[in-house]
Amino acid sequence: MSLESEADPSGEALLPGNLPEALRAELVAFRRDLHMHPELGNQEFRTTAAIKERLEAAGLKPRVLPIGTGLVCDIGTESGQWAGGPRMLALRADIDALPIPDTKSECPYRSTVPDRAHACGHDVHTTVVLGAGLVLAALHEQGLLPRPVRLIFQPAEEVLPGGAADAIEGGALDGVRRILAVHCDPRVEVGRIGLRVGPITSACDRLEIALNGPGGHTARPHLTTDLVTATARVVVDVPALVSRRVDSRSGLVMTWGRVESGHAPNVIPQHAELAGTVRCLDLDAWRQAPDLVVGAIDEIANLYRAKSEITYVRGVPPVVNEVTSTELLQAAMAARRGTDAVENTEQSLGGEDFSWYLEQVPGAMARLGVRPPGERTVRDLHQGDFDVDEHAITVGVELFTAAALIDAV
Numbered sequence: 001m002s003l004e005s006e007a008d009p010s011g012e013a014l015l016p017g018n019l020p021e022a023l024r025a026e027l028v029a030f031r032r033d034l035h036m037h038p039e040l041g042n043q044e045f046r047t048t049a050a051i052k053e054r055l056e057a058a059g060l061k062p063r064v065l066p067i068g069t070g071l072v073c074d075i076g077t078e079s080g081q082w083a084g085g086p087r088m089l090a091l092r093a094d095i096d097a098l099p100i101p102d103t104k105s106e107c108p109y110r111s112t113v114p115d116r117a118h119a120c121g122h123d124v125h126t127t128v129v130l131g132a133g134l135v136l137a138a139l140h141e142q143g144l145l146p147r148p149v150r151l152i153f154q155p156a157e158e159v160l161p162g163g164a165a166d167a168i169e170g171g172a173l174d175g176v177r178r179i180l181a182v183h184c185d186p187r188v189e190v191g192r193i194g195l196r197v198g199p200i201t202s203a204c205d206r207l208e209i210a211l212n213g214p215g216g217h218t219a220r221p222h223l224t225t226d227l228v229t230a231t232a233r234v235v236v237d238v239p240a241l242v243s244r245r246v247d248s249r250s251g252l253v254m255t256w257g258r259v260e261s262g263h264a265p266n267v268i269p270q271h272a273e274l275a276g277t278v279r280c281l282d283l284d285a286w287r288q289a290p291d292l293v294v295g296a297i298d299e300i301a302n303l304y305r306a307k308s309e310i311t312y313v314r315g316v317p318p319v320v321n322e323v324t325s326t327e328l329l330q331a332a333m334a335a336r337r338g339t340d341a342v343e344n345t346e347q348s349l350g351g352e353d354f355s356w357y358l359e360q361v362p363g364a365m366a367r368l369g370v371r372p373p374g375e376r377t378v379r380d381l382h383q384g385d386f387d388v389d390e391h392a393i394t395v396g397v398e399l400f401t402a403a404a405l406i407d408a409v
Helices: 021-036 047-058 122-141 164-169 229-244 284-305 323-337 391-404
Strands: 071-075 088-094 148-153 175-190 193-195 203-212 254-263 271-280 309-317 342-344 361-370
Touching: 021 047, 021 088, 021 122, 021 391, 047 071, 047 122, 047 148, 071 122, 071 361, 088 122, 088 391, 122 148, 122 175, 122 361, 122 391, 148 164, 175 323, 175 391, 193 323, 203 284, 229 254, 229 271, 229 284, 271 284, 284 309, 323 342, 323 361, 323 391, 361 391
Parallel strands: 088 148, 088 175, 175 361, 193 342
Antiparallel strands: 071 148, 193 361, 203 271, 203 309, 254 271
């Protein structure tokens, strides 16, 4: 693979590792193949095999994670696996898809799997880390890679509490001293990235509630537990009550996604179910959230003599970008495309299990622009018509390769 440095207008050589045209085309085709064959979390066997095959073709030695999907691959180590040498920079991608239909009617690479779609850009993340690995492997052969790099292809990001925990347990962070990631952002124009120091995503937990009580005739609610009214009060009052028991600056938000109860207009039911999410911008408030939420639910349910069964599924903490790692991504993007290619970004209420890595080692995530230039309609994440400007693959690869070359501290 030929990896020549370009020169800026002053004649000064820029960083090596620009993406060759042949590899650029191959990566676009690879991403489209993943897009056509999406796999849900912990079922990414075809995806894992495709990544493994391409890395092995480049002479690398990827290792499938013990859970059977996902893999890691070291570059710049003699054995293909860290053995106590210089601690590595890790580049992370998530490889799973979503359980929703692909609604892009005229797209030649739309999903071929019913009710499955890469509607969050994980196919792009995967392709970017793969491409960066191939470029960095070629640079290593030329003696241009300053320290080893680990590629992490992680399964089940969309499955709470996230496949990152399984990857970490499988040794993904052994020997790693810093970790970087990108996430597609349809609000950011292609060719740019969004960055911020500190929290860039929110915590996200899942909540499921069953309410029970003796039902009866709607003519005699005083002889029953009026379960529909109790359910309505939980829906309305619990979020309000919780918001008064936590610092309002924490951004703790409860949102219901499912409420079910009853079958007939003149029958008070005996059972109701609710499900939703708890999101939080602040790490300390997230740690308090389960006790606050469960306590508020019990209080409201007891007022209406309803018995509550609560399943609080711990999700992920906020992704908190560490200062030095964020500066590394900023410097890498500036080296490739200039300082104007970096913009400030807001903290999102979306959850991301990249946060589990940051509980162990410093790191940062960048928002990778995927919106075509001039396009005003935003194809939002987790929507069936989501797609990207594929030039983002080149941008992501060159961002990561620059970061690996600059990160010599």
